[in-house]
Amino acid sequence: MAFEKFESLSEAEQNSTMQRYYKLQSKIYDATRWSFLFGRNQIIREIPLDPQGSWNILEVGCGTGYNLINLAKRFPNAKLTGLDVSTDMVELSKKNTLAFGERVNVLEQPYTLGDTAWNGQLDLVLFSYSLTMINPQWKDLILQAKADLKPGGYVAVTDFHDSRNLWFKKHMANNHVRMDSHLTPLLIQEFTPVVNLVKLAYLGVWEYMVFVGRK
Ligand SMILES: C[S@@+](CC[C@H](N)C(=O)[O-])C[C@H]1O[C@@H](n2cnc3c(N)ncnc32)[C@H](O)[C@@H]1O
Incomplete structure (x- = not known):
């Protein structure tokens, strides 16, 4: 499967691709x-932090804002920051999390x-279905998360993993997703795994991963 098209994207090009893609999506x-x-x-349930702690969390x-809402409910004393490059997604996320105030x-x-x-x-950095779209900068962002975590902090990642069906991988690549079993090896190299699962979606049409690692 050729993912070369992802390798040549600069950060600015990757960002503007996302801007365009999420305008409609x-x-x-x-x-x-x-x-x-x-x-x-x-992934939210698997995070091994005390639910009552005053954690500093980044998604x-x-x-x-789907995960920010779930994080805010599970960790009622945590401070949460969400980053996104899509203006349309940011607008929705802000609106959807208004109830949690500052x-x-x-x-x-x-x-x-x-x-x-x-x-x-940071106590926790969450990447949920973002890293497979951040190409080719996903490696940099895993390393950045490591630098941003406190010693003993956690990275949590859930995302597409792979598929035996080339048509499906191609379809996902056309939607800017690289699905190449590529995230887990670097995560295991940089963090101590606490949860490391690969699960089947729709009886194996594709696989997705759930990883929590400790710095
Ligand atoms: C598939 S969505 C996942 C959204 C959410 N995390 C979830 O689980 O529903 C991927 C999101 O990542 C954002 N994104 C892509 N590249 C990014 C980057 N370099 N920095 C921050 N956000 C990015 C996209 O704009 C999009 O909103």
Whole structure:
């Protein structure tokens, strides 16, 4: 499967691809994604932080705020930041998390290697179905998350893993998703795995992964 097309995208090109893609997709996102973005509820349950703690949590690629809402409910004393590069997604995310007031902050900006805003201050970085779309910068962002976590902090990732069906991988590549078993090896190299699952979707049409690792 050729994923070369992803390798040549600059950060600016990747961001503007997302801007364009989510202009329309944002309108149908929550109505459709429940049927194929599996693992999103499980990853929140698997986070091994005390639910009552005053944690500092970042979600990269927060989309419509689906996970920010679940995080805010599971961790009622945590401070949450969501980042996204799509103006349309940020608008929805802000609206959907209004009920949590200043505890949830959504910013329209990319997560970038070398950014020192969170250096060693975070308890948790969540990537939910964002890393497979962040090409080819996904490696940089895993390393950035490591730099931004406190010692003992956690990275949590749920995303597409792979598929035996080339037509499906091609279809996903046309929708900007790289599905190539590529995330887990780097995650295992950089973090101590606490949860490391690969699960079947629709009896094996594709696989998705659920990973929690400790810094
Ligand atoms: C498939 S959606 C996932 C949204 C949400 N995390 C969820 O689980 O429903 C991917 C999101 O990542 C965002 N995104 C893509 N590249 C990004 C980047 N470099 N920095 C921040 N967000 C990014 C997209 O705009 C989109 O909203």
